[in-house]
Amino acid sequence: MKLALLLLLLHVTQAVDTMKYALMNGSIELTGVVPDVQITSVLWNWGLDKVAEWDVDEHFIFPSNCPAELNNETWALTISQLQPSCGGQYTLLINEKETSSFQLNVLELVSEPSITxxxxxxxxxxxCEGNDTSYTEYTWTDDEGGNTPGSILQVEKNETLDLTYTCNFSNPLSSETRSISYKELFPPLELQTRTVIIIAVTVLASLIVLVAIIAVGIFMCRRSTKHGYEAGRTNDNGPTRDDGGFGEDSF
Structure with missing residues (x-):
């Protein structure tokens, strides 16, 4: 008898302290503990406010910031068009006695994370960084079954490794991942050498082009200056005549 009573008390305790999660813009059904007695009244509260109420004479639905519907057979409460403001404590009272309590948390879908x-x-x-909201968490995994909680992972250089590291960004109802490979962190030596050569050739080619542009610019500048100087001398002295020094005015 005592064991049965203890099990009943444990069941009621678990039912009273129940955490619920639902996605934003979705819906959820809260099904409370209904005792095996003749039911004369049913009341769902949201905090201190009434959400739905029924008694033997009438059936009421009280408006709230989120639409709610009461099932008058199971006494479950369905809440739709969920927004974060719909979260909070919902309690069920049967015959004016509380039988169930739910803490509702309305969550957004998590964003795809980024890795730096x-x-x-x-x-x-x-x-690993994502759009942190309520109840979000980070976990790192790899191909060998490694599992590291938290947003930061330290990877030591090891030439024998060829792993992919995956950041898992999640909340209780959704998750997104982003991965990076060991080779992206520590490229092979030949790839590093090839990269250095490509960079060096690119820099050298850029310098050659720059020197050529400067040389052409200097040449054009000097040529322009020379032409200007010769034109100036012609205008100052007048044209030179090749007639042996005898003109019409000599006689």
Missing amino acids: KECNYSSCNLT
């Missing part, structure tokens, strides 16, 4: 890296020769710190 900060590396040196021997290690990398990876940071």
Whole structure:
């Protein structure tokens, strides 16, 4: 008898303290504990406000910021068009006695996270960032079954590794991931050498083009200056005559 009573008390305790999650713009059905007695009244409260009420004579639905509907067979409460403001404590009272209580949390879908890296020769710190909202969390996993909670993961350089590291950004109802490979953190030596060569050739070619542009500019500037000088001398001295020094006025 005592064991049965203890189990009943445990069941009621679990029912009274129940956490519920629902997605924004969706709906949820709250089904409370209904005792096996003749029911004369049913009341759902949201905090201190009435949401739905029924008694043997009438059936009422009280308007709130979120539409609600009462099932008069199971006494479940369905809330729709959910917004974060719909969250809070909902309690069910049967025959004026509380039988169930729910803490409702309305969540958004999580965003796709991004990964930033900060590396040196021997290690990398990876940071995962998403649009943090209520109940969001980060977990890092890899191909070998590694599981690290938190938004930051440190990866040590190891030439034998060839893993993919995945950031899992989630809340109780949705999740998104973003991955990065070991080779992106520590490229092979030949790839690094090839990258250095490409950068060096690109820089050298840019310098050659720059020098050529400067040389052409200097040449054009000097040519323009020379032409201007010769034109100036012609205008100052007048044209030179090649008639042996004898003109019409000599006689």
